[in-house]
Amino acid sequence: MPAVSMTVNGKAVTGDVEARTLLVQFLREHLRLTGTHVGCDTSQCGACVVHVDGIAAKSCTLLALQCEGAKITTIEGLAEPNGPLHPMQEAFRENHGLQCGYCTPGMIMSALDIVRRHGNELDEHTIREQLDGNICRCTGYHNIVKAIAAGAKNMPKASTRQAAE
Amino acid sequence: MSATGIGAAVRRKEDFRFVTGSGQYTDDVVRPGETRAVFVRSPHAHAKIKSIDVGAARKMPGVVDVLTGAQLATDKIGNLICGWMIHSKDGSPMKMAPHPALAAAKVNCVGDAVAVVIAETYEQGRDAAEKVKVDYDVLTAVVDPAKAQAPGAPQIHADIANNTIYQWHLGDAKATAAAFAAAAHVTKLDIVNNRLVPNAMEPRAALAEYDVGTDNLTLWNTSQNPHVARLVIAAFVGMAPEHKLRVIAPDVGGGFGSKIFIYPEEVVCLWAARKVRRPVKWTCDRSEAFLTDCHGRDHVTHAELALDAQGKILALRAKTIANLGAYMSTFSSSVPTYLYATLLSGQYDIPSIYCEVDAVYTNTAPVDAYRGAGRPEATFVVERLVEVAARQMKIEPADLRKRNFIKTFPHQTPVIMAYDAGDYHASLKKALEIADVKGFAKRKRDAVRHGKLRGLGFSTYIEACGIAPSQAVGSLGAGVGLWESAEVRVNPTGSVEVLTGCHAHGQGHETTFAQLVSERLGIPFENISIVHGDTDKVQFGMGTYGSRSAAVGMSAIVKALDKVEAKAKKVAAHLLEAAEGDIEFKDGKFTVAGTDKQAAWGDVALNAYIAHKFTGQELEPGLKETSFYDPTNFTFPAGCHICEVEVDIDTGKTDIVNWTAVDDFGTIINPMIVEGQVHGGIAQGIGQALLEGAVYDKSGQLVTGSMMDYTMPRAHDLPSFHVGMTETKSPSNPLGVKGCGEAGAIAAPAAVINAITDAIGTEDLAMPATANAVWSALKRATPRQAA
Ligand code: FES
Numbered sequence A: 001m002p003a004v005s006m007t008v009n010g011k012a013v014t015g016d017v018e019a020r021t022l023l024v025q026f027l028r029e030h031l032r033l034t035g036t037h038v039g040c041d042t043s044q045c046g047a048c049v050v051h052v053d054g055i056a057a058k059s060c061t062l063l064a065l066q067c068e069g070a071k072i073t074t075i076e077g078l079a080e081p082n083g084p085l086h087p088m089q090e091a092f093r094e095n096h097g098l099q100c101g102y103c104t105p106g107m108i109m110s111a112l113d114i115v116r117r118h119g120n121e122l123d124e125h126t127i128r129e130q131l132d133g134n135i136c137r138c139t140g141y142h143n144i145v146k147a148i149a150a151g152a153k154n155m156p157k158a159s160t161r162q163a164a165e
Numbered sequence B: 001m002s003a004t005g006i007g008a009a010v011r012r013k014e015d016f017r018f019v020t021g022s023g024q025y026t027d028d029v030v031r032p033g034e035t036r037a038v039f040v041r042s043p044h045a046h047a048k049i050k051s052i053d054v055g056a057a058r059k060m061p062g063v064v065d066v067l068t069g070a071q072l073a074t075d076k077i078g079n080l081i082c083g084w085m086i087h088s089k090d091g092s093p094m095k096m097a098p099h100p101a102l103a104a105a106k107v108n109c110v111g112d113a114v115a116v117v118i119a120e121t122y123e124q125g126r127d128a129a130e131k132v133k134v135d136y137d138v139l140t141a142v143v144d145p146a147k148a149q150a151p152g153a154p155q156i157h158a159d160i161a162n163n164t165i166y167q168w169h170l171g172d173a174k175a176t177a178a179a180f181a182a183a184a185h186v187t188k189l190d191i192v193n194n195r196l197v198p199n200a201m202e203p204r205a206a207l208a209e210y211d212v213g214t215d216n217l218t219l220w221n222t223s224q225n226p227h228v229a230r231l232v233i234a235a236f237v238g239m240a241p242e243h244k245l246r247v248i249a250p251d252v253g254g255g256f257g258s259k260i261f262i263y264p265e266e267v268v269c270l271w272a273a274r275k276v277r278r279p280v281k282w283t284c285d286r287s288e289a290f291l292t293d294c295h296g297r298d299h300v301t302h303a304e305l306a307l308d309a310q311g312k313i314l315a316l317r318a319k320t321i322a323n324l325g326a327y328m329s330t331f332s333s334s335v336p337t338y339l340y341a342t343l344l345s346g347q348y349d350i351p352s353i354y355c356e357v358d359a360v361y362t363n364t365a366p367v368d369a370y371r372g373a374g375r376p377e378a379t380f381v382v383e384r385l386v387e388v389a390a391r392q393m394k395i396e397p398a399d400l401r402k403r404n405f406i407k408t409f410p411h412q413t414p415v416i417m418a419y420d421a422g423d424y425h426a427s428l429k430k431a432l433e434i435a436d437v438k439g440f441a442k443r444k445r446d447a448v449r450h451g452k453l454r455g456l457g458f459s460t461y462i463e464a465c466g467i468a469p470s471q472a473v474g475s476l477g478a479g480v481g482l483w484e485s486a487e488v489r490v491n492p493t494g495s496v497e498v499l500t501g502c503h504a505h506g507q508g509h510e511t512t513f514a515q516l517v518s519e520r521l522g523i524p525f526e527n528i529s530i531v532h533g534d535t536d537k538v539q540f541g542m543g544t545y546g547s548r549s550a551a552v553g554m555s556a557i558v559k560a561l562d563k564v565e566a567k568a569k570k571v572a573a574h575l576l577e578a579a580e581g582d583i584e585f586k587d588g589k590f591t592v593a594g595t596d597k598q599a600a601w602g603d604v605a606l607n608a609y610i611a612h613k614f615t616g617q618e619l620e621p622g623l624k625e626t627s628f629y630d631p632t633n634f635t636f637p638a639g640c641h642i643c644e645v646e647v648d649i650d651t652g653k654t655d656i657v658n659w660t661a662v663d664d665f666g667t668i669i670n671p672m673i674v675e676g677q678v679h680g681g682i683a684q685g686i687g688q689a690l691l692e693g694a695v696y697d698k699s700g701q702l703v704t705g706s707m708m709d710y711t712m713p714r715a716h717d718l719p720s721f722h723v724g725m726t727e728t729k730s731p732s733n734p735l736g737v738k739g740c741g742e743a744g745a746i747a748a749p750a751a752v753i754n755a756i757t758d759a760i761g762t763e764d765l766a767m768p769a770t771a772n773a774v775w776s777a778l779k780r781a782t783p784r785q786a787a
């Protein structure tokens, strides 16, 4: 089995994977980072969204081997251990942007990418359009939209925008 | 109101783990030596199994075992069952066909499991499953419920003629016919309530482990009711004695009804784990979920409403064919009967109602409860009839509703239910204001100028929740009681655990139940834990569905808290050397009436356990009480939803431009959580009305078998919602709560379709009202409407 190396949440990791092993399987099964979820098998739901070199990607639609040398951030890597929550995590909690919590990690990771691309002042229309790749069955999105707008406002400004569009 | 008590919008205890990715769902649990189960499923909707050859599969790398239905039968593993007996009009019992967890002789729907591969890894399991050779003799399938009973239709189960499970009825046929004969106006509608796929975002999963030393089985399972799962798997399937089987439902990623039922996969995992003596895990793919999760709705109905010349409703009648799919799922029989026809009175004083329901088998996935379960179907029938009648009689839809609202309570309907409390005028009035219905005419004129048709649709719905008084449901055929249990354990340090038979899968019980305890005992919210979902920890309980956890589950906690308080007062009396009758308890403090003597909650808790101030003969040590609460009635949440749409004349695309929901849920424990439940329900209701629909082709293939083909509502399909509340307390439980989990899904479809049909000026529109459907309806209605 081929070996793969990448940096996940700031830590260097390696593993032996089958060529067909998906990034999400590598994260969940090899690294036991189970915060990233699988909600579909057709790249529709976004429960699996992580950041690959700073950009949101569906980890169910990438092979682990494609991520050789990449820097991956998962939901587990957003807040410092024992530190405060990331403003976007806090905003989801404050605005009741989750119910069962299954879509939540993917929603939060996608939300951060929306801020990266569209800045800290997000209107409702932009958020709704940009959430096209994330499905939530519980909340009706009302409070997710509120949470993302609030979280975006509370995030540091410039630093979020450097990655090229 | 305290900051964490009843009525406060307390932020949820459970959220920290979910926003940090540290929740633990079934697939996140890993057991040492775990194997993976991969099912071999039928590609045919209806076929005889001629042979199954597992030889090649067994030789594949990593394969531990390959098991078939023949072995399941040899091992005497019993069938899955439906636990609610319905009798036909002629008195005969419903016809339940055998449902083995693995089909051995015949498959009856696409996705029916015929074998299972147990392998070291998921990939190895999949590779091996492809090597299982099944020789089928393909039969003609029937998928349309309206055709299932026709002469010459393929017979799905031996000995079950015309694929008919039961022919049931409710109400007074004669009185209803007489009322129709005397009516000044009759409105008639043919309605298809479209089949839905629940699609909780967490796919179903099961992990089974066998302990050779103790002969115990443990099942981690995506379940809304772990005790019921254990009971059925023990007592009916015969897997293991109840006390040798532990079921754990950890964090569960949404249910909406679909995780109530006992499914073949969990049975097979348990059986296989004992056979291979290693843990066996199965996690459903979404494609598998589309084929095998129980679907919802799927009714074909003809309905009629009789009115006098003044618009007073005289009678309602309906004839429904309900599709229950290939097998009868756990509670499937009750959904189109006692959860449906009993709600056909809506919010209205209707003297006579008669409803006939035929339930049929088809070669499709089993159909069972999905959010609302029967009540959305009933509301759709009633609210479409009322709206269309108003239009036909040229009466304002709100006005026709007002003329017929029930005004005094209790109110006995002709279809079993006794409504206990409500104020339907109040919710309608508030909704009319919030939705600015007065300004609608102008908005409609403005819309036309930019090529849009505006419409307004009402849905004044009612539901029966707080399911349910055990005696009542027993008399209607339920195989179980629908009480709930609670145990309140006070620890020596004064912190509290509540063990509840309810199960949370998004509802936030860890928060709302703790609010109740915090309010009653006056102790900090942080000092309270809610424990649920593990049959080894929690006494028997009935689980969460039917918006029952507040009305029934919290009532059980109230009862247990009453007992805790009574016992704590006894302890305090000894501690404070006072008469028990003089002890008062308030804000977490025990005082002696007329003195300044007092003891803190923690002191009394500690003294209950150290037992230094009283003898065991006077008082048992400890502070822990249990209660089993059986409700006295259903509860009847009701309200008014108003939907405003804009339809694009050129494309038929509908935009929901305004949504108003005013609901009466009785006492509200946490308004933030209640509003969230309303939002989610409305989204599912709008999904049914505009986007979702499971489609089988004639051969029984599920055409909408993935999220690419089945349209899940996304953020840009929905508006933000205006949510308001009115409040009449339910007299049927100590807190006055009614339940809020299903209201949105029940109210919404009728509001949407009433709005679109108002906009396009024709009633000839089926769900889902996709752009294509609306555009076609507009075309059919030409020359009047189409541009
Ligand atoms: S699991 Fe990746 S998009 Fe659904």
Ligand code: FES
Binding pocket: A097, A098, A099, A100, A101, A102, A103, A104, A135, A136, A137, A138, A139, B201, B253, B254, B506
């Ligand atoms: S919170 Fe349950 S799917 Fe989004």
